[in-house]
Amino acid sequence: MEQVIYTNNLTKRFGSFTAVDNITFHVNKGEIFGFLGANGAGKTTAMRMLCGLSIPTSGQGYVAGCDIVKEQEKIKKNIGYMSQKFSLYEDLTVWENIKLFAGIYGMNIKDIKKKADVILDRLDITKEKNTLVKNIPTGWKQKLAFSVAIFHNPKIVFLDEPTGGVDPEARRQFWEMIYSAANDGITIFVTTHYMDEAEYCDRISIMVHGKIAALASPKELKEKFNASNMDEVFRKLVEGTFNME
Amino acid sequence: MVKVNNISKSFKDVQALDDVTFSAEKGELYGIIGPDGAGKTTLFRIMTTLTIPDKGTVFINNKSIIKNYMEIRKTIGYMPGKFALYQDLTVEENLNFFASVFNADVNDNYDLIKGIYSHIAPFKKRKAGNLSGGMKQKLALSCALIHKPEVLFLDEPTTGVDPVSRKEFWDMLAGLKEMGITIIVSTPYMDEASRCDRIALIKNGKFLQVDTPNNIIEKFNSNLIAVKTYNMRRILDDLRKCTNIKSAFAFGSEIHALIDDYSNIENVSLFLNNLKYNDIEIHKIKPNIEDCFIWSR
Amino acid sequence: MKQLMSFIKKEVLHIIRDKRTILILLIMPIIQIMLFGFAMTLEVKNINIAVFYEYGDEMAEKIIARISASEYFNIVKSIHDTNEINNIFKNDNVDTVIVFSHNFSKDLFNMASPAIQIINDASDPNQASTITSYISAIISSFQNEVLLQNSPIIINTELKMLYNPELNGAYNFVPGVLALVLTLICAMMTSISIVREKEFGTMELLLVSPMKPAYIIISKIIPYFIISTINLITILVLAVSLLDIPIKGSLMLLMAVSFLFIFLSLSVGILISSLVSSQAAAMLISGMGMMMPVMLLSGMLFPIDSMPFFLQVIADIVPASWYFTAVKKIMLEGQGLFNVLKEIAVLTIMLLLLIAASIKKFKVRLG
Numbered sequence: 001m002e003q004v005i006y007t008n009n010l011t012k013r014f015g016s017f018t019a020v021d022n023i024t025f026h027v028n029k030g031e032i033f034g035f036l037g038a039n040g041a042g043k044t045t046a047m048r049m050l051c052g053l054s055i056p057t058s059g060q061g062y063v064a065g066c067d068i069v070k071e072q073e074k075i076k077k078n079i080g081y082m083s084q085k086f087s088l089y090e091d092l093t094v095w096e097n098i099k100l101f102a103g104i105y106g107m108n109i110k111d112i113k114k115k116a117d118v119i120l121d122r123l124d125i126t127k128e129k130n131t132l133v134k135n136i137p138t139g140w141k142q143k144l145a146f147s148v149a150i151f152h153n154p155k156i157v158f159l160d161e162p163t164g165g166v167d168p169e170a171r172r173q174f175w176e177m178i179y180s181a182a183n184d185g186i187t188i189f190v191t192t193h194y195m196d197e198a199e200y201c202d203r204i205s206i207m208v209h210g211k212i213a214a215l216a217s218p219k220e221l222k223e224k225f226n227a228s229n230m231d232e233v234f235r236k237l238v239e240g241t242f243n244m245e
Numbered sequence: 246m247v248k249v250n251n252i253s254k255s256f257k258d259v260q261a262l263d264d265v266t267f268s269a270e271k272g273e274l275y276g277i278i279g280p281d282g283a284g285k286t287t288l289f290r291i292m293t294t295l296t297i298p299d300k301g302t303v304f305i306n307n308k309s310i311i312k313n314y315m316e317i318r319k320t321i322g323y324m325p326g327k328f329a330l331y332q333d334l335t336v337e338e339n340l341n342f343f344a345s346v347f348n349a350d351v352n353d354n355y356d357l358i359k360g361i362y363s364h365i366a367p368f369k370k371r372k373a374g375n376l377s378g379g380m381k382q383k384l385a386l387s388c389a390l391i392h393k394p395e396v397l398f399l400d401e402p403t404t405g406v407d408p409v410s411r412k413e414f415w416d417m418l419a420g421l422k423e424m425g426i427t428i429i430v431s432t433p434y435m436d437e438a439s440r441c442d443r444i445a446l447i448k449n450g451k452f453l454q455v456d457t458p459n460n461i462i463e464k465f466n467s468n469l470i471a472v473k474t475y476n477m478r479r480i481l482d483d484l485r486k487c488t489n490i491k492s493a494f495a496f497g498s499e500i501h502a503l504i505d506d507y508s509n510i511e512n513v514s515l516f517l518n519n520l521k522y523n524d525i526e527i528h529k530i531k532p533n534i535e536d537c538f539i540w541s542r
Numbered sequence: 543m544k545q546l547m548s549f550i551k552k553e554v555l556h557i558i559r560d561k562r563t564i565l566i567l568l569i570m571p572i573i574q575i576m577l578f579g580f581a582m583t584l585e586v587k588n589i590n591i592a593v594f595y596e597y598g599d600e601m602a603e604k605i606i607a608r609i610s611a612s613e614y615f616n617i618v619k620s621i622h623d624t625n626e627i628n629n630i631f632k633n634d635n636v637d638t639v640i641v642f643s644h645n646f647s648k649d650l651f652n653m654a655s656p657a658i659q660i661i662n663d664a665s666d667p668n669q670a671s672t673i674t675s676y677i678s679a680i681i682s683s684f685q686n687e688v689l690l691q692n693s694p695i696i697i698n699t700e701l702k703m704l705y706n707p708e709l710n711g712a713y714n715f716v717p718g719v720l721a722l723v724l725t726l727i728c729a730m731m732t733s734i735s736i737v738r739e740k741e742f743g744t745m746e747l748l749l750v751s752p753m754k755p756a757y758i759i760i761s762k763i764i765p766y767f768i769i770s771t772i773n774l775i776t777i778l779v780l781a782v783s784l785l786d787i788p789i790k791g792s793l794m795l796l797m798a799v800s801f802l803f804i805f806l807s808l809s810v811g812i813l814i815s816s817l818v819s820s821q822a823a824a825m826l827i828s829g830m831g832m833m834m835p836v837m838l839l840s841g842m843l844f845p846i847d848s849m850p851f852f853l854q855v856i857a858d859i860v861p862a863s864w865y866f867t868a869v870k871k872i873m874l875e876g877q878g879l880f881n882v883l884k885e886i887a888v889l890t891i892m893l894l895l896l897i898a899a900s901i902k903k904f905k906v907r908l909g
Contacts, residue, residue: 038407039378138282164405165433167280167448168535172494179478194434195408196497200477218498229497231408231436238409293750295908314906319752329743333559334552345548346751388747
């Protein structure tokens with residue numbers, strides 16, 4: 001199977017503090033990969049390196065076939081990114097946002113228009129095309145942001161806590177969109193604090209203190225830790241290492 | 246202790262709160278549960294005397310938030326959405342400052358915060374800006390408690406915090422409740438509902454339900470089933486095609502669905518078998534709060 | 543009281559922790575004074591002088607010889623027609639014209655009052671005033687040596703400053719820098735420090751506490767009041783000691799007017815903070831909205847008299863222009879309380895209006 005993300009002993013230090021400590025893992029094409037961890041475990045730092053925003057102190061990494069140290073610009077063309085904090089410009093309309101982000105990736109206006117119509121129709125917000133983003137409901141905003149993040153057909157999309165604070169129904173609809181994107185062959189790399197969402201992933205890694213403490217499918221992890229759900233797995237793993245200190 | 250009667254509040258053309266009513270007794274741990282943008286923060290700002298509602302009345306300990314706001318301010322503790330701390334002051338300086346703002350002395354009330362503050366005491370010389378999320382949360386809670394308030398208002402104290410720290414935080418709240426402090430807390434995480442004595446489910450500025458978590462679950466009057474199979478991704482769409490299923494959503498490792506009648510479970514099972522699912526597990530379940538939130542109209 | 547003290551302590555901590563800003567605040571006025579002080583050449587050399595006198599007038603020629611002997615001056619031209627004077631500044635490279643009165647020597651010996659007129663190109667007011675004082679010094683030393691001691695005769699030296707009769711600009715940078723620095727620190731820093739509490743959400747907590755709003759404001763004001771007082775003293779000490787610019791009037795009066803202006807600027811800061819909700823907006827308003835008018839309209843760089851009418855009206859609204867005038871009068875011209883009453887009155891009225899506005903605008907609740 002094709003590996004779209006591959007790292008080898010990836011490490012990032014800030015002074016004497018090791019934020020990401022020798023992580024080695026891979027993500028398969030079309031996979032939904034959950035990237036979990038406690039606050040401050042190094043998730044964000046690792047994700048920044050994979051997106052080509054931060055240079056590792058040591059180790060190698062390849063994303064979409066590009067070296068994360070030498071080919072940072074090339075990586076950016078092949079990935080999509082969405083976070084809870086920043087996704088769309090609130091003071092631009094829905095259409096202006098789509099045009100802007102698609103334009104950044106060099107799509108021509110004809111293609112943008114054609115695809116935008118399809119997406120707006122699918123999200124059922126065609127009539128909101130010229131509404132300012134700040135005036136559309138939160139649930140829709142997240143779904144729209146995701147559509148925009150995968151608009152240019154990236155090989156991988158990075159989602160940083162995409163569903164934080166979203167209402168339960170919209171959260172589930174969001175995940176259904178993730179499924180359909182994964183079915184189209186887009187690899188999903190997602191972080192979340194909702195442990196039920198961890199169950200929706202094909203495989204998950206749990207970071208503790210800069211290291212990957214566990215990496216397997218939710219089912220395997222539950223068996224291994226003798227837990228009934230992911231919440232329990234997470235707790236056992238994170239609390240366990242706290243006790244080790 | 247806290248009485249909120251028929252309050253409404255709108256900003257320009259957005260109705261943030263629409264006829265909200267509830268009351269919390271002394272020593273109660275009361276949860277306001279709902280997603281972002283539901284109106285939780287507006288409700289908290291009204292209860293803490295920071296904003297005046299368009300309609301309705303609020304009384305904290307029988308004092309009106311409009312007329313007696315200065316008296317109320319002496320007796321409440323508040324922790325706003327983002328941990329409001331002075332990033333450039335140390336842990337200790339923050340605590341001392343907030344104590345003196347309320348004319349309180351850290352030593353007098355130390356017993357109250359001991360259980361919480363002891364976690365961060367080793368870092369008391371560290372600047373608040375350099376603390377991790379979980380530690381900031383504990384410091385903010387200590388600061389909100391240091392004047393021994395009668396009512397504690399916590400607006401989304403666990404948002405963006407990992408599950409382990411969240412559990413720790415709720416354990417602390419349980420401890421404070423033991424000491425007789427009334428706590429009003431909001432959260433977008435439905436799984437935290439069970440930690441509250443009573444909860445209000447809030448959506449689009451309206452309260453959907455107000456009751457104890459158990460009663461809300463008991464009152465759920467639709468037929469809920471859980472479905473499980475090996476290929477979870479495909480089954481959701483297929484399940485929705487079944488005429489007996491009114492609505493279905495993924496819930497962790499299962500799918501929760503509303504069925505028209507429990508007697509039709511066999512039908513659904515048969516329907517799925519025909520679609521070549523041969524490891525189907527279907528059974529009747531009790532809803533959790535999240536089910537109640539999604540399916541209560 | 544304990545509340546207030548701990549609040550002030552907290553503000554002081556904020557300021558001390560932000561080392562870079564405090565350093566800038568304390569060093570900025572020093573650099574400004576030095577820059578203005580030394581950039582404006584007080585030293586004059588190779589000044590070209592034209593003279594007008596009656597040919598053969600013995601005393602006039604002696605004085606001219608003295609001036610010529612000085613290392614600063616070159617006599618480049620002698621004119622014989624008063625009409626030439628007006629053009630000479632434009633056409634020839636002449637900085638100053640010295641005109642001896644008709645029958646200069648005769649008047650001198652006949653105990654009449656002979657006169658010397660010094661006409662300067664005052665478009666560089668610094669240079670003009672320096673030249674004048676040098677020439678006056680030469681003339682008076684001549685008077686002392688050549689004429690009898692205690693002679694009742696006085697040579698009237700009459701000054702005429704062309705193009706800038708009031709010599710605006712000579713030492714004007716001192717009141718200018720004062721106005722600038724005090725505005726900047728009081729208005730900008732105060733508004734930023736209040737708005738920062740809004741941005742970080744701590745204002746919400748302070749409002750929810752039983753802390754009196756007045757305490758919040760007082761404790762925000764005090765540290766910046768102290769810093770601006772330090773700056774005020776620094777600037778005055780530097781001006782007097784390093785640049786030899788004397789404080790001609792009453793120091794007490796100067797300080798009193800300055801404190802009035804400091805309070806005024808502080809209330810501007812508080813007002814700004816109640817109008818905006820981000821630090822960037824506070825910085826922009828106090829930076830662009832306050833600094834620019836102070837630089838351009840206070841009279842610091844350009845004399846207000848020569849501005850178009852509508853700019854003069856705007857200048858009248860800028861508090862700094864009144865403070866600037868008052869400081870100039872007291873410090874540079876040595877005028878007393880009576881002559882700055884108008885400025886003091888205007889500043890006081892402005893202060894009261896601003897305080898009233900800030901109290902009205904300060905919210906005990908969120909908007």
